[in-house]
Amino acid sequence: MAPASPLPMDPIAEAKRQWIAHGWADAADGMAAFSSVMRTHQLMYSRVDAVLKPLGLSYARLELLRLLSFTRGGALPMASASARLQVHPTSVTNVVDRLERDGFLRREAHPTDGRATLVVLTPAGRTLVEAATAALNEQVFAQPGIPPDELRSMTGILARFRRASGDFTDPAPHPEPL
Structure with missing residues (x-):
């Protein structure tokens, strides 16, 4: 602060x-x-x-809701959510517990994998994540306090550091269509 x-x-x-x-x-x-x-x-x-x-959101709760909202059906296996958010499964479970308690998502059995649990965005969760994203875009992200060209440079520098630290790899290029 x-x-x-x-x-x-x-x-x-x-x-x-x-x-x-x-x-x-x-x-x-x-x-x-x-x-x-x-x-x-x-x-x-x-x-x-x-x-x-x-x-009533933390950034961790927003990230999970936003991730779910980006999927086609508003659902992901908990293990996939953990991997995509780059957090330990226990952390995802804690966030899911709170969001489920508040009615913003629910757990469902995976339809084809009996070992997996899906987390599913509820209509209330979708409404909340859209409102939160609009507020963040307006109040923080659209005017971050760093000029746009410097912001892009900073993001590129940090991405190169993250890549070199093993945070991610670049995806393989897609072949040209035949």
């Missing part, structure tokens, strides 16, 4: 200065970059949370 009033200096720049002063110049830029990303995450998350909290 942002401080009540801005600090009179950048604490990450000061940390970098101290890193260099203590003989760690070779690691100072990395420390500053990682610290900047973590602090930026806090600031961005607080903006998103301020929009979602009045709707």
